Amino acid sequence: MRTPLIAGNWKMYKTVAEAVELVEALLKEVEVGYADDRQVLICPPFTALYPLAPLLAESPVALGAQNMYPASQGAFTGEVSPVMLQEIGCSFVILGHSERRQVFGETDELISKKVQTAIDYGLTPVLCIGETKPQRDGGEAEAVTLGQLRAGLGGLAAEQIQDIVIAYEPVWAIGTGDTATPADAQAMHAAIRGALSSHYGPETADAVRILYGGSVKPDNVDTLMAQPDIDGALVGGASLQAESFLRIVNFR
Ligand code: PGA
Numbered sequence: 001m002r003t004p005l006i007a008g009n010w011k012m013y014k015t016v017a018e019a020v021e022l023v024e025a026l027l028k029e030v031e032v033g034y035a036d037d038r039q040v041l042i043c044p045p046f047t048a049l050y051p052l053a054p055l056l057a058e059s060p061v062a063l064g065a066q067n068m069y070p071a072s073q074g075a076f077t078g079e080v081s082p083v084m085l086q087e088i089g090c091s092f093v094i095l096g097h098s099e100r101r102q103v104f105g106e107t108d109e110l111i112s113k114k115v116q117t118a119i120d121y122g123l124t125p126v127l128c129i130g131e132t133k134p135q136r137d138g139g140e141a142e143a144v145t146l147g148q149l150r151a152g153l154g155g156l157a158a159e160q161i162q163d164i165v166i167a168y169e170p171v172w173a174i175g176t177g178d179t180a181t182p183a184d185a186q187a188m189h190a191a192i193r194g195a196l197s198s199h200y201g202p203e204t205a206d207a208v209r210i211l212y213g214g215s216v217k218p219d220n221v222d223t224l225m226a227q228p229d230i231d232g233a234l235v236g237g238a239s240l241q242a243e244s245f246l247r248i249v250n251f252r
Helices: 016-031 046-056 082-087 098-103 108-120 133-137 141-153 182-200 202-207 221-225 242-249
Strands: 005-009 039-043 061-065 092-095 124-129 165-168 209-213 232-235
Touching: 005 092, 005 165, 005 209, 005 242, 016 039, 016 046, 016 061, 016 242, 039 092, 046 061, 082 108, 092 108, 108 124, 108 141, 124 141, 133 141, 141 182, 165 182, 182 202, 182 209, 182 221, 221 232, 232 242
Parallel strands: 005 039, 005 232, 039 061, 061 092, 092 124, 124 165, 165 209, 209 232
Antiparallel strands: none
């Protein structure tokens, strides 16, 4: 069975001092009465990863980065490598977030290289895919999303796919308060799993966790998580405060 994963994407929010404060607040609750039937991940900015790692080391909360460069080292000014992330205790890395695609011009080709390299260095990629509003209105949501899925997974083999995490994040739902309906999200998640199944086989498709992202909040998480193909959430805004993130972690 797939263990639900609730992931916080802090984006470019939180100084080190603020990050430590938030993690301390989260750990107080997560350690008391934490259910083993779900996994929690936080992805703070690069500067906060190193100071947070020792706080999280003995906790049930995993640490991830929001991006990385697809090489172990080199003359890539301003970039961070998977080796560096591994060294400080990251186990996940968000790749291909729509903000990376739109603001920084990341292409499917680059994202696919990142996914492959993350796997090579033992990091679990959280590959983000999803359509824009004009694409949805034009009836292209599924074609665009599945195209990004195929391109992002590139030439990976079935054994490499089963541990990876996919996040379906319709771009129009990110940071807007405008969530996909549970039925629309479920339909896309089922299409993603169907595509994985036809390419890699049903066993692999059954093992892959598919998160929903885009304005996940305390008041909509329960109905989203009740959908059979929604295996977790990638949470932006609502992950920046302990109370709202904990309510999402404790979805029912
Ligand atoms: P949001 O962001 O929850 O603030 O919509 C989600 C994301 O960008 O991963």
